[in-house]
Amino acid sequence: MKFFKRLFWKIFLSVWLTSLSVIIVTVLVVGEITERDKLTDIFEYKARLQAEKIITRFEGGGLRPFRELRGGSDKEKSDHYRYKPRYIPLQIRTVEGRLIYGKKQFYSEDSPLSFEFVSSSGKTYSIKVLLDPISSHFSRLQAFVLSIQAVLVLIASTLASLFLTVIVVRPVNKLREYVEQFHGGELSVRVEPTLLKRGDEIGALAREFNQMGSYVEHTLQGQQRLLQDVSHELRAPLARLQAAVGLSEQQLGRDSKITQRMNLECERLSKLIDEVLSLARLDSLSTQESVFDVSVVLQQELDDLKFSQPERNLTVHNDLSFPILCKGNSELFKRALSNILGNSLKHTDVQCAVEVSLELQDGKSVQVCVVDDGEGVSEEALVSLFEPFYRHNDNTKGFGLGLSIARRSIELLHGRIWAKNSVGHGLSVTIELPLAAKQPQ
Amino acid sequence: MSASHILLVDDDKELTELLSDYLEAEGVKVSVSNSALEALERLQAGEIFDLGVFDIMMPQMSGLELLQQLRPGFQLPVIMLTGRGGDIDRILGLEMGADDYLSKPCNPRELLARIRAVLRRAKPAVPDTVHVLKHGRIELDPSKREILIDACSVELTSAEFNVLYQFMQHPGEILSKSVLTEKVLHRSLTAYDRAIDVHVSRVRQKIASFIGSQELIKTVRGEGYLFVRDSI
Numbered sequence: 249m250k251f252f253k254r255l256f257w258k259i260f261l262s263v264w265l266t267s268l269s270v271i272i273v274t275v276l277v278v279g280e281i282t283e284r285d286k287l288t289d290i291f292e293y294k295a296r297l298q299a300e301k302i303i304t305r306f307e308g309g310g311l312r313p314f315r316e317l318r319g320g321s322d323k324e325k326s327d328h329y330r331y332k333p334r335y336i337p338l339q340i341r342t343v344e345g346r347l348i349y350g351k352k353q354f355y356s357e358d359s360p361l362s363f364e365f366v367s368s369s370g371k372t373y374s375i376k377v378l379l380d381p382i383s384s385h386f387s388r389l390q391a392f393v394l395s396i397q398a399v400l401v402l403i404a405s406t407l408a409s410l411f412l413t414v415i416v417v418r419p420v421n422k423l424r425e426y427v428e429q430f431h432g433g434e435l436s437v438r439v440e441p442t443l444l445k446r447g448d449e450i451g452a453l454a455r456e457f458n459q460m461g462s463y464v465e466h467t468l469q470g471q472q473r474l475l476q477d478v479s480h481e482l483r484a485p486l487a488r489l490q491a492a493v494g495l496s497e498q499q500l501g502r503d504s505k506i507t508q509r510m511n512l513e514c515e516r517l518s519k520l521i522d523e524v525l526s527l528a529r530l531d532s533l534s535t536q537e538s539v540f541d542v543s544v545v546l547q548q549e550l551d552d553l554k555f556s557q558p559e560r561n562l563t564v565h566n567d568l569s570f571p572i573l574c575k576g577n578s579e580l581f582k583r584a585l586s587n588i589l590g591n592s593l594k595h596t597d598v599q600c601a602v603e604v605s606l607e608l609q610d611g612k613s614v615q616v617c618v619v620d621d622g623e624g625v626s627e628e629a630l631v632s633l634f635e636p637f638y639r640h641n642d643n644t645k646g647f648g649l650g651l652s653i654a655r656r657s658i659e660l661l662h663g664r665i666w667a668k669n670s671v672g673h674g675l676s677v678t679i680e681l682p683l684a685a686k687q688p689q
Numbered sequence: 690m691s692a693s694h695i696l697l698v699d700d701d702k703e704l705t706e707l708l709s710d711y712l713e714a715e716g717v718k719v720s721v722s723n724s725a726l727e728a729l730e731r732l733q734a735g736e737i738f739d740l741g742v743f744d745i746m747m748p749q750m751s752g753l754e755l756l757q758q759l760r761p762g763f764q765l766p767v768i769m770l771t772g773r774g775g776d777i778d779r780i781l782g783l784e785m786g787a788d789d790y791l792s793k794p795c796n797p798r799e800l801l802a803r804i805r806a807v808l809r810r811a812k813p814a815v816p817d818t819v820h821v822l823k824h825g826r827i828e829l830d831p832s833k834r835e836i837l838i839d840a841c842s843v844e845l846t847s848a849e850f851n852v853l854y855q856f857m858q859h860p861g862e863i864l865s866k867s868v869l870t871e872k873v874l875h876r877s878l879t880a881y882d883r884a885i886d887v888h889v890s891r892v893r894q895k896i897a898s899f900i901g902s903q904e905l906i907k908t909v910r911g912e913g914y915l916f917v918r919d920s921i
Contacts (some may be wrong), residue, residue: 317847381881415794458749483772484701488796491707498714511796519793555867556880 256417263409274611291377292361299375302340302349303367316354342371356567415657419450423457435465439644476528479641481522486521490514492599493553523649526583527656533577536661539577539684541571542614543606549585550604553593560593564604572606573684574615576661579682584654584665587679588618590651595640596622608683613663615680620673630667651677694718694737698728698752701743711797717804720785725750729758732765732854742800742810743792744770745778753781760786761844766811768854770795777805782888786846789874790884806875811847821883822857826900829857848873848888855895856906856916864914887915 339350361377369683422443429437438461443454497507542565550564575580583651592602600621607615625633625640632638636652651667658665663681670676690844695712697719699705709719710809722728732738741759743752752769761764769782770793773920788807791800822829834850834864836843839919845853851873855864867878870885893906905916 279824410739482705483794488704488707490794491704491711491797494711495707495714497798498711514794514796552880556876 256413256422259416260409260413263412264405267409268402271317271405285679288361292363295338295361295375296363296365298336298413299340299365299373300367301340303365303373306348307369307371309366335595337374339378341390343374349371350376361563371572400635416450416542419446419454423450423454426457430461435461435468437461441536460512475524479528482517482521486514488516490518508682520649523647523653527538527649527653530580530653530656533579537575538577538583538633539573539575542571542574542581542616542681544567546585546604546606546616549582549589551591552586557593557599558611561599561601562589562593563601563603565603568606568608572608573683574614574661575683578659580661581679584657584679585616587650587654588679590623590675591646591654592618592620592675594646595619600674609680611683613680613682615678617676617678619670619675619676624669624674625667626667630669633667634665653680690864692716692718693739693804694720695740695742695804696720696728696731696736696738696765698722698725698747700724700756701744708797708800712801712804715801717801725752725755729755732759732763738765740804741765741767742770742813743767743787744802745782748773753778753785754783756787758784759768759777760846763866766847768800768807771823780883780887783848784891787847788848789876789897803876810851810873810875812909821885822854824857824860827853827857827896829854838875838896841899843895844900845892849892849895851894852885856914857894860916861918863915864912865910869914 252592270657313358337350340348340446342348363375367373376462389477406551426437426439439454444458446454489510493510497504497511514627523629540649545564546564550562553560589602589604596602602618602620605619606616607617609615629640633640634651635648638652639646639648655665658679658681661681665677665679667675667677680685695717697705697708697712698721699708700723702723704725704749705721709721710911720736722731725743726825728741728743729750729866733780745752756767756769767787769779769787771778771782772793782790788810789803791803814836822831824874826839828848829835830837831854836850836853837847855869855872866885869889870876870878870882871887874884881910889906896905905917907914907917
């Protein structure tokens with residue numbers, strides 16, 4: 249997940265930006281309203297004072313003193329205005345329009361502030377102020393950003409939004425962890441009481457999760473128990489049936505087609521029951537914690553297959569000379585491997601080769617890949633292959649339980665299993681198992 | 690050979706009726722007990738059987754518990770009927786001294802074949818001329834079916850005895866699993882058949898308790914087992 253897609257950052261950034269902009273706008277608007285009038289008044293007052301001085305001097309004795317007043321060189325003047333705006337730039341004209349002070353190129357419509365002034369001698373002058381009474385918004389903002397208040401505002405808004413975010417995001421993350429565990433097969437997992445006690449939507453969600461959890465757990469367990477019980481109960485009548493078939497075989501002779509057929513069907517039924525029971529029994533195998541060597545189990549399995557099907561071309565690619573240790577019950581891995589290999593052999597022609605390879609993945613996991621030279625399966629079927637009772641192309645060679653047993657076994661070993669059509673070959677089924685923490689040197 | 694007398698222990702009355710009909714027709718005398726407790730009483734009362742066939746899953750007392758009560762006092766050869774896929778039951782059964790196992794439900798023909806195989810092995814026609822085999826500290830007397838290590842008797846089940854007998858007859862030779870299964874269990878090896886491995890490992894353990902951790906029987910990967918010639 250990219251960081252900006254996380255709920256934490258989404259909530260945090262939006263809350264933070266909103267609060268920050270609200271604070272800034274408030275400061276600006278309130279400042280504008282309350283200070284504008286005051287500033288204008290002060291500014292006009294100052295301008296009036298300055299104009300009065302200039303006019304008094306002008307009436308008293310010519311222009312010269314004013315020129316001195318305005319300062320020396322242009323540079324000095326501009327510095328003067330920029331750093332110490334004690335002198336407000338003005339333009340003073342007589343009523344007739346004669347300029348007595350200030351720059352010529354200045355038009356009345358540009359002036360933010362203008363007023364008339366009547367001197368002590370009774371003459372009227374019109375005065376225009378060349379500077380905006382309130383300095384630009386930008387510089388005011390700049391000043392604000394640099395001020396201590398702004399830093400405090402920043403810290404406060406960050407803390408507030410962090411707090412808000414944590415309140416929302418933490419329980420959501422916790423809930424997600426529970427859902428992940430649940431999905432991983434720990435059906436007994438329930439949300440902790442502190443989350444349940446919350447009165448808000450998150451608390452409600454947590455309570456709903458618990459209810460859903462119990463429902464799913466009970467349903468799945470019930471189903472499994474039913475399947476197990478039914479299969480178990482079927483075994484007794486099947487054993488009797490087989491004994492009865494044996495008795496009729498004694499009477500009809502061993503060559504009897506009827507008893508041969510009955511024996512075959514009994515055998516099939518018995519295999520189906522076995523597979524259903526072994527699927528249900530996998531969970532109990534997972535409780536046994538031990539360490540096993542993947543390559544040893546693989547070799548045993550291949551030996552068995554070479555023994556039972558010597559005509560098949562079975563090869564193994566294993567360049568790893570050292571033991572590859574994985575945690576869990578080796579029975580689970582054996583079950584998965586034997587089902588995958590059996591599946592490959594069952595669904596390909598006798599002359600098709602089946603190849604097994606063993607590879608380490610960055611020292612953290614091991615991949616066992618079984619590739620056959622058959623026809624492969626359609627893309628849609630690749631996922632369904634692992635569903636119980638799924639039969640590709642409605643074949644009648646099995647019950648469709650082999651690969652689902654393999655998947656469940658591998659999941660119980662905290663590994664992954666997937667199938668794909670390999671280029672130039674048929675189906676490839678890969679098992680990935682995490683390595684045990686301690687490997688022999 | 691006079692009719693062998695077997696004790697069939699299973700709580701399923703209908704099944705035991707059918708099976709005893711089947712086995713009787715094949716010339717095997719069958720006595721039925723429908724509970725392990727009853728079977729135990731009969732055996733303790735002194736009834737003699739050539740072989741026991743015990744179902745594992747029984748109420749009150751399981752076949753495994755029955756076996757546990759019998760060993761090591763009774764040397765009665767036993768075939769366990771296990772639920773399929775119950776590997777643990779099989780291994781436990783063999784470790785507790787069962788001679789073979791069969792998963793249930795099974796074809797009665799297979800049951801008959803196993804019964805005959807175990808009976809053949811339990812009554813070995815040992816010629817009188819066979820002499821005592823000696824190998825280091827181990828002494829094996831085929832006529833008495835007795836093993837002595839440093840003059841101490843070692844308790845072995847009949848299958849375990851046969852395993853060691855095979856090894857001591859062929860020291861320094863690799864014996865494949867299929868040869869061992871045929872000679873020891875009197876039947877052919879099938880895929881996923883670990884019975885012989887369990888018997889071999891039991892022999893190893895029992896001998897190791899006398900002679901220490903020395904490796905007397907080596908596993909040769911992919912080939913079989915080897916009894917080391919000059920190990921002790």
